[in-house]
Amino acid sequence: MTGMTNIVKTVTRIIGGVVFLFGLYIVTHGHLSPGGGFAGGTIIAGAFILLVLAYGDNIMHLRRIKEESSALENIAIFCILIMATVGFMLGAKVFFNNFLPTGVAGQLISAGFIPLFNILIGIEVAAALFTIFLAFVIFKEEEK
């Protein structure tokens, strides 16, 4: 697909990294302020989608990226399941047992494994949205 004009490309070059960092901030501070995995993952996906929309790319490259993104999404979910199962093994036999130590309320490293879950869910949601977007773009490109 063809990219957009030069003005859009310049602005995207500046803004793309900022959007990505903002999404990371929302994901990792999910236990201290509103946000968490879903909202932060959507913003990270938005950064990548912005890059593809502004620059365009040829379809072979996009196909390869789609395979990697789909694999990343599946691996992230599998890691979440593994973490839940580890909670099953240690301690009481329940899933999602909070087995890492919880620190003082209000600090960044606290609340057991909830920040780890937020990061994994953020990766998963970003990968899923990016895969859906790439699937649509590749489908349209194949028509031509």
Place this chain on the structure above:
Amino acid sequence: MSAFIPFFVILPLAGAFVIPVFSGYWKNMGKVLTPTLMLVLLALSVMFFFRDSAVFVYYVGGWELINGVPVGIQFVVDGLSVLMLSIINLVAFFASFYSISYLKKFTGDKYFYALFCLMVAGMNGVVITGDLFNLFIFLEIAVIASYALVAFGIEREELEASFKYQVLGGLASLLVLLGIAVLYWKTGSLNIADISWVLKQEGSSPSLLFIQILFIAGFGLKAAMIPFHAWLPDAHSSAPAPISAMLSGVLIKAVGVYAIMRLFFNMFELTYEMSMLILVIGTISMVGGVFLAIGQWDFKRLLAYHSISQMGYVFLGLGMGMVILSVNGNKAVAVMAIAGGLYHMVNHAVFKGLLFLNSGAVEYKTGTRMLKELGGLSENMPLTSTSSFGASMAISGIPPFNGFFSKLMIIVAAVQGQFYLMAALAVLVSIITLASFMKVHRYAFSGNLRFRDLKKFGEAPFSMLFSMLVMAGLCLLLSLLIIPVFRDIFLTPAVNDLMNLLNYSQPIIGF
């Protein structure tokens, strides 16, 4: 034993996410992993039948009750849940084993197995959860996976059927969500046992009537009752054959009938108006489905319309039980009606799944589904036609197959409960069902070989034959459930859990 409860959800979910990633390295991963997983789940769910205590409660995340108020999500496994789990995993095992050979006509079968595992994970989650919003989430997982599976072979008809199914199914989910929102507004809790306790304190009010109507509309759309049946013939006839067996055999039961049973028997107090509504909807579905099915010439479309009619039987049995319980009538008749309804649900899953698998075998070998073009297949496909004959006898209610005994229980309960019109209609519908399947057999299997391409084609492949013959054997074996010894292990705990409100909420919140 109660530590294994989350495995019903975790195992298929892990399978669904592992299969697409590692199929690049091991090409047959989906074909080997999916039936193995289903067999493990089936063994686990049958093991639950022989358990020591009646109800298992599993607190996810370890969140116990605080001052008697449930704050987390619980998984509750009682008699009804074990019955539903065994049906789901049984049909899923046979359908996934069947699809090893059937998918030779499609490409991209790793996605098929991943979506199949996801659908089974969603359905298992629906029947074991004890939290209302969690039920909605698992329902959405199962249903979205089934939207993609209906449109799997991407032809014109399948896409149109999938689109219609999606719009109506999405509407049904939104109605259910609206009901959950208004119910949360009224009671302030999301746990099924807790809501039943709060509703008992407050009594009835107009908003409760609104919520019950929303739930009947939403879940009735999922279970394909007559005002809401428009999506079922298209979706079930255009899907690939193992998916039709799964959809018609377990999906409309697990997300439609099970949800109505759980919410109306164990959460809301039974009123006469709602019970009569369910009874009338069941009767209309029973009669309307079979009259719409007579004039069909497409094999799978005919089977789909018969699904509506048989689900009407299940709702008839349940509705009669609800009416008798709401006016405090004869409890023995209510027990027989509800037991008949549940038994017919089990039977229908097996014989309707078998019929759809048969139609898939016929389509795999001859390439067509229209009855007027088939003919004389019993010379070339003897085993397929035998199992199809057995399933047709079962659905029409001929002894010694299982359909006869479950319909007998429902009709006897109707006569004893003085619903004479319903009993007469049930017998009439059974006779018309027999006529319809005699037509199918005459055109498809007996007679002269009318098929255009007269070269000799053989029997269906081994994996398809194995599934069909074992399910046909199960049709005969399940008729043993009428004997009181077997009935007490399998059916009576389910009926007791539906009739006693306290059986469900007591282990969770204590009263």
Place this chain on the structure above:
Amino acid sequence: MILYFLCFVLFLVGLYGVITRRNVIKIVLGICIMEYSINLLLVLIGYVHDGAAPIIVKGSTETNFVDPLPQAMVLTVIVIGLATTAMLLAIAIRVYRKHGTFDIREIKNLKG
């Protein structure tokens, strides 16, 4: 009280869109509107009079919080709505490729 009624009116507007419009994309938009209206209703239900946002900040002694459970429910329903919309649109563009039209009255292969 009138806010709750307006959410329900928005639900009916979405339902009208699904029932009467002919274009496939407008039907998809109708379903999206219905789902947004339920999200709004859920967030409104959790309102406590004079409540603060349900976040514990260090050093504040606030005890009157808005109900956080409907907000968690809305986050989940938004993601489910995303999956439903993506699925509908994927089938819609394939329908356009096969039938050549977006008009729902032309797409009627299956009948009877």
